[in-house]
Structures are given as C-alpha cells and as structure tokens.
Amino acid sequence: MIKKIVLIGGLIVIVLGVIFGLPLYNLHYSKIDGSEDQIIYIPTGSSLADVAAIIDETGVIEESTFLDYAGKLDFTDEKVEPGKYQITGGMKVKELVYALKNGNQEIKDTRITFSFCRDVYEMAGEVAPAIEADSAEIADYIMSSETISKYGFKEETICAMFLPDTYEVGEWDMSAEEFVQFMADQFKEFWSNEGEGRGNKLKELNLSQSQVSTLASILEAEQGLVTDEWPKIAGLYLNRVKDGWKLQSDPTAKFCWGDSLKGVQRLLDEHMKKDCPYNTYIYPGLPPGPIRIPSKKAIDAVLNAEKHNYYYMCAAPNNTGLHNFAETYSQHMANARLWWKYADERGY
Known part of the structure; x- marks a missing residue:
C-alpha cells in the first residue's frame, strides 16, 4: 500500500513537473528554427503584433509562439524599437525576444x-x-x-x-x-574654415557657397573625362564672371531642354537660343542654381581655380577629351575650325 502511494506520489510529481517545468524550461532554453543568420527590419511605429508577423516571415518562429514568449518576458507595444536587427542562427527564443526588446542586436552599420x-x-x-x-x-x-x-x-x-x-x-x-x-x-x-580653408577661399572669390556649387556643376558637366582640367576651366569661367561676360557653356543650354537632348553630342545654334534663366548663351553671369549636384572635387576645383588669362576653350580635335584654350577670340576661332573639321569628318 505504501509503495503504491509512493508510486502515485512520484507520478504526480512527474506530471506536475512536466506541466509547470516544461514551459519554464522552454522559456529559457528553446531555440529558434534555422542555423543561418538573418537580417530583419522593424519599421517605426510597429506594434508587437507587427514584429511577430515580421519574425514569422523569416521562418524561425511562428507568430503565435513569439507573442506567447513576448508576453511572458514583458515585451509590449511600448517597448518595440525600430531598427535593423540580426537574428543569429540557433539563438534561444528568449535571447531573440530580449534582443528586440532591449535593442541588443540592432545593427548600426x-x-x-x-x-x-x-x-x-x-x-x-x-x-x-x-x-x-x-x-x-x-x-x-x-x-x-x-x-x-x-x-x-x-x-x-x-x-x-x-x-x-x-x-x-x-x-x-x-x-x-x-x-x-x-x-x-x-x-x-x-x-568650415578648418583643414582646407574653404571659407577663406570663398571670400577671395567673392561668391556664395551656392554660387560656387553652381559653377562646379557646370564645370563637372562640361568636362566629365579629364578632371585635371577642372582648375583651368574654373579659372576661365571665373574670368568671364568677373568681367561680366556670358559663360556660353553648352551644358547650361542643354539643361534648358531637359531630356529632349539626351544623348546629343553636338549642340547646334538653335539649341543655344532657348530662352531659359539657366542658358548662359543668353544671360550673363551664373545661372540661378546648380545644373546637377556637384562633387566635392569639383567644388574644390573652383575654390582652387588656376589664375590665367584664358576666356575661351574648345574641344581638342584628338579624341582625348581635352580642350584647347585661348585668350583672344581670333585664337579661339582657329581652334574651333580645327574641331569642326574633325567633327564633320567623323559625323558628329
């Protein structure tokens, strides 16, 4: 009789252990499915249910199971933190919940x-x-x-x-x-005026930051192949700006046409006549703003422009991407005739 009571008592203990102990064991030791690391994104404003749905899509743990664990570990809507998170393959479910709850595995790269x-x-x-x-x-x-x-x-x-x-x-x-x-x-x-001293150089040019960026954008559009020419071209444009000349830059005229001249290599006289505030064949000085977002290198080329007496430039007839520069209009026209001949022969 005593043995029977002890046996029954033992069974009761085992059953109670399974009923109460297994969930506790699972809570602390159960692992997610999958051994591969995964990246998930928790958008701003997500609820706990949203997080559970995102987790479910990864296949590492079902939505309902995640919510059950979250509830036991005090992970609530108010504690959801948006961000980019890494789910480590084979991690414990408890670790996953705490990682999302406390931001432990948020990737800040x-x-x-x-x-x-x-x-x-x-x-x-x-x-x-x-x-x-x-x-x-x-x-x-x-x-x-x-x-x-x-x-x-x-x-x-x-x-x-x-x-x-x-x-x-x-x-x-x-x-x-x-x-x-x-x-x-x-x-x-x-x-800032630290390091490169751009602030002082800006004052020397008597231009605003936006004006320098505008000129840099023209510079970059004008010469996209040989950046070593940038300081020389910048000096040419600055000479024209200083003397109140029209820049007569092809990229500004092309800008006025939008995408309709996309792919056109040789602009014609008719292209230069479109009335647009950005067209430097019509209006002197700098356009209202950049014709593209200029690079830091192009901006620095303007700030460190060469000082010379060039007012004209024309593509060199040698397919190098370089230009011939001139101080006078007659010199420029001689250079231009060489380019026109070269271009005509190649059907540009």
Whole structure:
C-alpha cells in the first residue's frame, strides 16, 4: 500500500513537473528554427503584433509562439524599437525576444552613398534603399518651403547642400528630417574654415557657397573625362564672371531642354537660343542654381581655380577629351575650325 502511494506520489510529481517545468524550461532554453543568420527590419511605429508577423516571415518562429514568449518576458507595444536587427542562427527564443526588446542586436552599420545625381529627386532615389524613409518622403521634405527656408536656401539652390559621398549614418531607422539634418551638418563641416580653408577661399572669390556649387556643376558637366582640367576651366569661367561676360557653356543650354537632348553630342545654334534663366548663351553671369549636384572635387576645383588669362576653350580635335584654350577670340576661332573639321569628318 505504501509503495503504491509512493508510486502515485512520484507520478504526480512527474506530471506536475512536466506541466509547470516544461514551459519554464522552454522559456529559457528553446531555440529558434534555422542555423543561418538573418537580417530583419522593424519599421517605426510597429506594434508587437507587427514584429511577430515580421519574425514569422523569416521562418524561425511562428507568430503565435513569439507573442506567447513576448508576453511572458514583458515585451509590449511600448517597448518595440525600430531598427535593423540580426537574428543569429540557433539563438534561444528568449535571447531573440530580449534582443528586440532591449535593442541588443540592432545593427548600426548603415551607410548612404550617392553620386552623379542630376537633382534632389535622383539623389533621394539613391539614398532611400539604405534608410527607412522612402524616396518620395525624402524629396518632398527637402523641397518643402519650410525646409528650404530653415536651411537658408532657395528652391534652385537647395541641392547644393547635399554633397555626394559615402556617409556612415549608423542606424537604419532614419527619417527624411533626420537625413536632411545629417546632410546639413556635413555641409557645414565641409565649408568650415578648418583643414582646407574653404571659407577663406570663398571670400577671395567673392561668391556664395551656392554660387560656387553652381559653377562646379557646370564645370563637372562640361568636362566629365579629364578632371585635371577642372582648375583651368574654373579659372576661365571665373574670368568671364568677373568681367561680366556670358559663360556660353553648352551644358547650361542643354539643361534648358531637359531630356529632349539626351544623348546629343553636338549642340547646334538653335539649341543655344532657348530662352531659359539657366542658358548662359543668353544671360550673363551664373545661372540661378546648380545644373546637377556637384562633387566635392569639383567644388574644390573652383575654390582652387588656376589664375590665367584664358576666356575661351574648345574641344581638342584628338579624341582625348581635352580642350584647347585661348585668350583672344581670333585664337579661339582657329581652334574651333580645327574641331569642326574633325567633327564633320567623323559625323558628329
């Protein structure tokens, strides 16, 4: 009889152990499915249910199971932190919940890169895949009157604040506003008078930051092959600006036509006559703003322009991408005739 009681008692203990002990064991020792590391993105404003659905899509743990564990570990809607997270293959479910709850495995290696962009909209398209804000949000925020006014630009010049490069921004969950502020800080640092002394050089040229960027954009569009020519071309344009001449830059005339002249290598007289404030064949001085987002190198080429007496340039007839420079119109016309002959022979 006593043995029977002991046996029954033992069975009761085992059953109670299974009932109460197994869930506790699972809570602390159960592992997710899969051995491969995975990356997940938790958008801003996500609820716990949203997180569970995102986790479910990875296949490492079912939505309902994750919510059950989250409830036991005090992971609530209020504690959801947006970001880019790594799920380590074979990690414990408890570790996964705590990682998301406390941000332990948030990856802060986000970098943004953009270059050779025609405008803010194209730049936003390159940046958006790297951060949470989408391209429309970024472009709309930049081009809003409030943002333009906040940073002291005009609609035509706001693109000058965005300097092409690769930047480490850390967290993935960056909003459009945070991105713009980040770029404003980079712009301020670039133009500070420390290091390269750009502030002093700017004063020497008697131009604004936006005007330098505008000239740099023309420079970059004019000579896209041999950047070593940039300082010389910049000096030529600055000579014309100083003396009140028209820049007569082909890229500015082409800019006025939008995409309709895309791929056209040789502009004709009719292309130079389109009335547009950016057309430097019609209007003297610099256009209202950049015709593309210029690189830091092009900006520095303007700030470090060569001092010379050149006022004219023409493509050299040798397919090198270089130019022949001239001080006088007669010299320039001699160079131009050589180019026209060269171009005609090749059907340009």
